[in-house]
Amino acid sequence: EAGVVQSPRYKIIEKKQPVAFWCNPISGHNTLYWYLQNLGQGPELLIRYENEEAVDDSQLPKDRFSAERLKGVDSTLKIQPAELGDSAVYLCASSLGERNEQYFGPGTRLTVT
């Protein structure tokens, strides 16, 4: 069974530029998560989807971040415009049902210069 797929793996952009990350969850997993992880910290939830619905986006900075999960499968997270403080690893995870055993993708390491 294929795991969670993310792309790109690395991205370097200048501040004020836009950037997008893509995630394809494990087949059949209805719940998809986007996390942000800074060095030395645990993952912090940005948004959680149940199928197509964003059920928890309370920690998503909506002035610059947006996300979508069309058709309830893969998802895109966008930042526009990027700021220096957005440099971090962006992780996508998925789970099946309500047990919340989450499986992570490899992540995208974003560097904003």
Next chain:
Amino acid sequence: QKEVEQNSGPLSVPEGAIASLNCTYSDRGSQSFFWYRQYSGKSPELIMFIYSNGDKEDGRFTAQLNKASQYVSLLIRDSQPSDSATYLCAFFSGGYQKVTFGIGTKLQVIP
């Protein structure tokens, strides 16, 4: 009070010893508990989950949950250098409907 407390370490143990990693949480509504292993530069990998009080064993790993004390631990027996990583504890809160992660404990197994 932080939702989850973990000692960031590093915790150093000699090869072959038992490594004991601990985590406390504040939300009494927590229902599910997880341990993730994260190697440097890699993403977290789920290694254990536990839902009921008591012990759960899987190979060299044992997860222990005490809901009354709001405490979860991970024991790694016969520690190997390949176990050197950061171990993240996490819990699912039924009240908040979300999973919260600790900052992780860095484990170093010395050959």
